[in-house]
Amino acid sequence: MTVTCDEFEYCKVKVDYVAEPKLVEEKRDEAVANIKRAKVKLAGFRAGKATDFAIRTQLRKQINKMVKRELVAEAYEETLFETKMKPIFYPEIHESNLDGNNFTCNMTFLKKPDFELKQYKGFDIPKPHIPMSAAEAAEKMIQELRMQHADPIPYSEDDFVQDGDQVTMDVTASDPNGVMDGLSKEGALYTVGQNPVKEIDQKMYGMKSGEERDFDIIFDDNEDYAKEVRGKRIKFHVKIHMGTKKTPLPLDDALAEKVGLKTYDDLLREAVGSASARIASNQTQQITNQVLMRILEAHDFEVPAWSVLMESQKFANGQKVHWETLTDEQIDNINAQSKDKIKLSLILDAIRENEPDAVYSDQEMVDKIRAQVESQGQNADEIMSRMKGDGSLIGTIAAMKDTAITQWLVKQSKIIE
Structure with missing residues (x-):
């Protein structure tokens, strides 16, 4: 087996793979064995009683197709083992040829850039300033309700x-x-x-x-x-x-009833609780942003231009904006945001590899999604099957992983009062 690599563009690698003839023969034997186990009926034989020679002769095209599929998968695994590169997506297969016991394959990999992990934990983070107390925020919320429900x-x-x-x-x-x-x-x-x-x-x-x-x-x-x-x-x-x-409504039980509560005291408690939760959430988000910004600033490596373009065009598409209609300044702004997003994602991936105990496994993530679906009274099997089919399960798991590692990173930082 030989694997020849050519990084013809930054983080784009062309791979020429040549399999060992012995491996090709092993895969062909496996294909024949699988057909025998399936008890395929061939002309002149009862189901499952065909000889290996008959199977190889009558089902040659099907066997070659099975062997090529297996060898392409083998080429992918062997390439990763030999090169140690970390791919993004499955490679593009340009050509695969099977001639007797000779197999060759040409692929293009999109790979993650190589970089060294710098500091990512143990930051001193100033505690964010709170512009107003929970009581003040609650008062503002109630004032808005007074105006919203007034005639x-x-x-x-x-x-x-x-x-x-x-x-x-x-x-x-x-x-x-x-x-x-x-x-x-x-x-x-x-x-x-x-x-x-x-x-x-x-x-x-x-x-x-x-x-x-x-x-x-x-x-x-x-x-x-x-x-x-x-x-x-x-x-x-x-x-x-x-x-x-x-004219603002009076601060009485009638105002509480407008929003489905019994008394003004109930409304005040709800408002203070909601305001407290919102302030805590905003404060956590500000701390998270500071930690992630420190991590980005600590890492200086080139992000592949093709990945930035892909992410930027995906963003524009999601905003229902035609890429061709954007100005150069708008494109530069979107590209800058995409670059930071991709860079942070790559760093978080590397941190997860370096801190395996900090995150859940894929199966644990799937179990969490299933449990959440069931808690909402929905059919988990049906929902999970649909998510696998449309590809959203992979994206959901990736987002959950990012959230989990980000929360872990925040916990590793020290908040300075």
Whole structure:
């Protein structure tokens, strides 16, 4: 057996494999034995009684097909054993030839880059700042509920535009070329405070029903803005026809009943509990992000360009964006994110190999998925079979592995108060 490798592109390896004639003969003997065990009926023989010679003669094409399949699998295993490379996906088989006891195979492997593991545990991580306490967050949540469930009241003569109000208005936008139809509308129903361009809302504050106002907004070249306004001064004419505002509901049991609870005390406990859980989750995520960033910064190796392109195009496809329509700047940003994502995935894989006790086995992961499916009252066999068929099981297990090793890495770090 000989394995000849040529890394013709970074982490792309062409392999020429030549099997030992003795191995080919062994695989052919195995194929014949398997056919005999299956009791295949051949002309002139009772089922299972055909001689080896008859099987080799009458089923030569089928045997060669079986032998080639087995030898391709053998070529894959022998290549990994001889080269010690770590493949990404199964190799592309370009050609496999079987001539008597001579077998050759040509394959292209996509492999993981070789790199040395640097520091990945024992980091000192500053404890994230909490912008508000659980009590303050709960108070904010309850205030939002008070507004959400309040009934809208039409504007009176003295009411004026504030955040949270709904107004019916005419808006005309124009640039030096004239009225911009795409930004102009009559009778538009608008919720004040929801515009990403905060200056527009600010210019409308204090307006009353029947009032008209003119103002200019200067837009920079931010890509978040529509193309027609980037880098321009846009003139707006706004007329408020009518509006409604909400008065917060009282802090009583009636408010709790709006969300399916009995008393205001129940609502307060739920809000504090929810806020505490959210704060803890955000804090854990910030710590996790710091640990992963430290790990990325500690490792400096080249990520294959073809893997970055594959991941970036997959991302764009998931966002329903045509790759050809993206600008160079957008492509560079997506590629940078893809590169970090792939690099981190490669590092986590290497850590798992180095710390086998830190993660569950594939079978343990499958058992966890099955248990979770059963706990939801679903048919586990049916769900697992479907996941295997559409390939989602592999992705789910990979995501669970990343989560498990990431949690382990966080536990290996020291949180500094």
